[in-house]
Amino acid sequence: MFCRILMAATLGALPLQNAAAETYALVVGADQYPYESSLDGAVKDAEDVAAALGQAGITQIAKFIDADVTKVAIRDAWTDFVERASKDDTIIFTYAGHGSQMPELVAGDEDDGLDEFLQLPGFDRDRAEETDHEIIVDNELNAWFAEAEAKGIRVLFVSDSCHSGGMSRSFSGKTRLAPAVTVKLSAPSEEAMSGAKLRERDFRDVTVLAASLESQPTPEVIINGEPRGALSWSFARALEGAGDRNGDGMISRLELEDYVFSNVKNQSEALQVPNFTPQIPRSQDEVVVSLSRSLIRPTETAPGTGTGTGQANGLKSARDLGWTDKLALSVSGSTIAIANIGGAGVPYRWDAAAGNFYTPNGDLAGQAITEARVQGVVDKFVLLDFLKAMASQKAGTVSLTPLKDLYRSGDRLTFAAPASGYSSRVVFNLANTGEVQLIDVQSAASEAAFKLPDLEVVRPFGADHLVVIATNEPVDAIAAVLASPSIDAATLLQVLQTRIDASDSSIAIQPLYTQERP
Structure with missing residues (x-):
């Protein structure tokens, strides 16, 4: 072969x-x-x-x-x-x-x-x-x-x-x-x-x-x-x-x-x-x-050794890397006004009548996405593009086991992240419904490996994205926002732009695509 x-x-x-x-x-x-x-x-x-x-x-x-x-x-x-x-x-x-x-x-x-x-x-x-x-x-x-x-x-x-x-x-x-x-x-x-x-x-x-x-x-x-x-x-x-x-x-x-x-x-x-x-x-x-x-980046030496935000560390901001706060979206079956759309290129698709939200690749990213929920899903993917831009400079490592491209209802899996050498870590999930869900925060301590075992795939199905941010920047403000019962992707984006954009921070993203078992 x-x-x-x-x-x-x-x-x-x-x-x-x-x-x-x-x-x-x-x-x-x-x-x-x-x-x-x-x-x-x-x-x-x-x-x-x-x-x-x-x-x-x-x-x-x-x-x-x-x-x-x-x-x-x-x-x-x-x-x-x-x-x-x-x-x-x-x-x-x-x-x-x-x-x-x-x-x-x-x-x-x-x-x-x-x-x-x-x-x-x-x-x-x-x-x-x-x-x-x-x-x-x-x-x-x-x-x-x-x-x-x-x-x-x-x-x-x-x-x-x-x-x-x-x-x-x-x-x-x-x-x-x-x-x-x-x-x-x-x-x-x-x-x-x-x-x-x-x-x-x-x-x-x-x-x-x-x-x-x-x-x-x-x-x-x-x-x-x-x-x-x-x-x-x-x-x-x-x-x-x-x-x-x-x-x-x-x-x-x-x-x-x-x-x-x-x-x-x-x-x-x-x-x-x-x-x-x-x-x-x-x-x-x-x-x-x-x-x-x-x-060669002028002051960067190794993962986890950067100090402070800004371009002095040789890292670019998400906008300098081409990120915009707009999402290309094609809508059918609804005339509702949606903020933060209008980006260029192959679009995401929302079929309002069926309630399905699709990625540009054709994947089913969310089900039962109503007019009341679609803004949150759009904001989620705008935030996700921001995180991917940052990860293109400083990508962390995470894993799901067993490894599959699609998980079915009832599947059990383990999410894990190794120690990264940074002092603090924030772990959260961007759900297929657009919700932001705090999983773990470790602040100003020696970061250890992280494991979330025995997760079970349940409704609603679509695309979740588990995110780990490891950084030497203060994370208390980020943690406070994530712990708020009214947290949404748009608010979290504003906080992350202020706190870690262009900083020596490692971003790890684990897509999790789920579907009903046949």
Whole structure:
């Protein structure tokens, strides 16, 4: 399997990169597929990643978009980079587009009998034998990576595509999964055969970051009003400096993992769990990307060490990050005046007659949402966008177990947050009805791990969002507002803007989508 081979590749313990080491980047994004359903966000992903690479001080970039995405062009660029690169240099290869499967080329090579491949725009499954030169098979990628590793070149492959999987929740966007090829094809290249011999033990300096687990799809989700890939979006923000937690000009494997896991979950509303290779880093010194010194935050040193709000810590306000206090909303069946709407992009939807409130991704976010309740739901999602903007700089870690994309009535689960290194913590829930529910406050004390066990899914169903704010800022005023019986999302937003916007505060968000058991 493409995911199995590459996800299981072994990453050696990488020392800190030499300051003179060069980084090369191969960026690919395809929306337009003449013989397949086209995508909406892959080109935006590639353009965003390329721009972020440039901001990170990486100048050796080969970018291929839509009609320029051909196997020959990509292979030539890869070969050029491998020939020019020296030991300890890095090649970053990012791909946003369709993925698919086909019967294995080498009998017994794959556990499930299927090879995975990147489907480029020129491939037509109805003329598979004639156009198979426009696919890149997992075995071929293994051979390419082996070429780099033979010279001591490090590889970071970021694949924002899909090869298998399914989801429980309804979804209105596109997935980056093309239909499987059912007929057995001839090998499109010698590498497609030789690469089948390579196994995880053969790779020491290859890091692979995939958009989701093999059991999940890779959907295009709405981010800032536009269809995007959550992995590409998160990787671009990491490159801009948000992934460099300690400000040393390098993104370690641990830093990238912490940042990407949290923000992919936030932006995909828990539809995706990224997959790293290896699953457990071998050392804290593994470096995957070196940044320009100009991106380093001037006073930030480590999580939980910031002091005070404001831009002196190098963190931006939510508005500086693009957040607005407006929500794009399409309304049917009601003419009631609703405040804080009018934002741009793909809208939320409220069907007043049915009482259903939907996210831009098509998820059912709330049931029985009446005219009396809809303002609270709108205010909830305005607040949630504020929190996501803050989390894009300082994302915390939380978890639900067992892990599902949709929970049914009667399911029991545990919500947990590890100690974060901050002195204070506030935990609350933004309910699917728009209500704000205080769960826990720890003020001016040594923060310990938090656990809320044996939660049961009950009515009403929709989308709850459990939030943990960890900070060194005073939280007594926040706690007092949350404890008020009249607390609402709009009031809480005003308090958070005053108290923690642009501060060194960690924000963790756990979406919880629920539905009646069939």
